[in-house]
Ligand SMILES: Nc1ncnc2c1ncn2[C@@H]1O[C@H](COP(=O)(O)OP(=O)(O)O)[C@@H](O)[C@H]1O
C-alpha cells in the first residue's frame with residue numbers, strides 16, 4: 001500500500017511516499033528555518049504562507065522521486081495535530097483535496113505518533129511494545145507504545161519542553177535560532193561540570209513527569225550575573241553543563257520507566273534526539289541495563305513526511321480514516 | 335498594585351487570587367523577560383478559575399485552551415514577529431469567545447490591545463524574587 005503523506009505543522013513542509021509503513025519511496029522536505037532565523041523564532045504567518053507555496057510542488061516531486069503516478073497512490077495522509085494552527089491547516093486542506101480528487105482514503109496522523117513511527121523506518125525489526133521518549137521543541141513525553149495505535153503517556157514536562165529549554169537558553173546566550181544545534185556544537189568544546197545547574201526535579205506525584213523551566217531560568221541567571229559583574233561567560237562550559245543536565249533528567253526517567261514496565265526496547269524520537277550528548281548517554285545507559293536502543297538517524301529525527309506516512313499505514317489498518325470534514329487542531333492528546 | 339513574591343509557588347498563588355475574581359472576557363497582558371514567572375502565574379490563574387489541568391508553556395503552540403467554568407486561553411507571543419500575525423492565530427475569534435485571555439510576551443503584539451486589558455508586569459529582583467505589578471483589574 002502506497003501512502004502519499006504530508007507534514008506542515010511547524011518549520012518544515014514535507015511530502016513523502018511510503019509503502020506499507022516501512023519503505024520510504026520518496027521523502028521531500030522544504031525547510032523554512034532560514035526564513036525564521038532573523039526573527040528568533042517561528043513566525044506563523046510566514047510559516048503558513050510558505051507552506052502553501054511549496055506543498056503542491058513537493059507533492060509532485062515526491063511522486064517523481066518515487067517513480068509513480070497519481071493513480072498509484074492508495075491513500076493520502078497528513079499531520080492534523082498538534083502545531084501552529086494556520087500551518088497545520090495547509091497540510092490538512094491539501095491532503096483532503098488530494099484524497100478527494102484521487103478517490104482514496106484520507107488518514108489523519110498525530111504529529112508525535114509520526115515522530116515515534118520514524119523508528120519503524122529506521123529499524124525494520126522494531127515492533128511494539130516498546131518505550132519511547134518523544135522530545136522536540138514543543139513536546140517532551142515518555143510514551144508506552146503498547147501497539148502501533150494504542151499508546152499511553154507515562155510522563156511529560158510540567159512546564160517547558162526540552163527543545164524549548166535549548167532554544168531559549170541559546171537565545172540568552174546569543175546563539176540564534178533554532179538553538180539545539182549551536183548548543184550541541186559548542187558543548188563539545190566545553191566542560192560539562194563548568195556550571196552547577198539544577199536537575200529539574202518534580203517532587204510531587206508522577207515520578208516520570210519532568211520540568212525544564214528551572215533550568216532555563218538558571219541559564220538566564222548565569223548569563224545576567226556575568227553581564228552585571230563583567231565576568232567572562234564560559235559559553236562552551238555552560239552549553240556542556242546544560243546538555244548534561246537535560247540529558248540526565250531525560251535518561252534517568254526513561255530508564256526507570258523501561259525497568260518498571262520490563263521493556264527491553266527503548267526508542268527516542270523527535271528533533272531533540274539529534275543532541276549528541278543525549279544520544280551518547282542513552283547508549284551507555286541501555287548498554288549497562290542490557291536494553292536495545294533505537295534512535296533514528298538525524299534526518300528522520302526532525303519533522304519529515306516519511307514518518308507521517310509510516311504511522312498512517314498502521315492508523316489505516318486500525319480503521320482510523322477521516323472524511324472531508326477533517327479539521328486541524330493546535331493541541332490534542334496522543 | 336505591586337506585589338513581591340519569593341518563590342514560584344507564591345507567584346502561582348498570586349495568579350490564583352488574581353484570577354478568582356476576573357470577569358469573563360478579561361484580557362490579561364503579561365510583560366517580562368524569560369524566566370520571570372509568567373507561565374507560573376498563568377498556572378495559578380487556571381487554578382483560581384477552577385480549572386484542573388496541567389498548564390504548560392504555550393511557546394510552541396502559540397495558544398493553549400483550557401476548559402472550565404470560564405474557559406482560559408493561554409497565549410504566548412514569543413515567536414511572533416509583529417501584531418500583523420495575530421490574524422493567523424485567530425486572535426479576534428478567541429476574543430469573541432468570552433473566555434479569559436492571558437497573553438505572555440505581550441510586548442511583541444502592542445496592536446492586539448484596545449486599552450481595556452489588565453497589564454501584569456514581571457521583574458526579576460533576585461534569583462527567587464519577583465516584583466509583579468498589576469495595572470487594573472480586581473485586587474488580590
Ligand atoms: N518568585 C518566583 N516566581 C516565579 N518563578 C520563580 C520565582 N523564583 C524563582 N522562580 C523560577 O523561575 C522560573 C519561572 O519560569 P516560567 O514561569 O516558565 O517563566 P516565564 O514564563 O516568564 O518564562 C521557574 O523555574 C521558577 O521556579
Ligand SMILES: [Mg+2]
Nearest residue numbers: 372373391438
Ligand atoms: Mg512562559
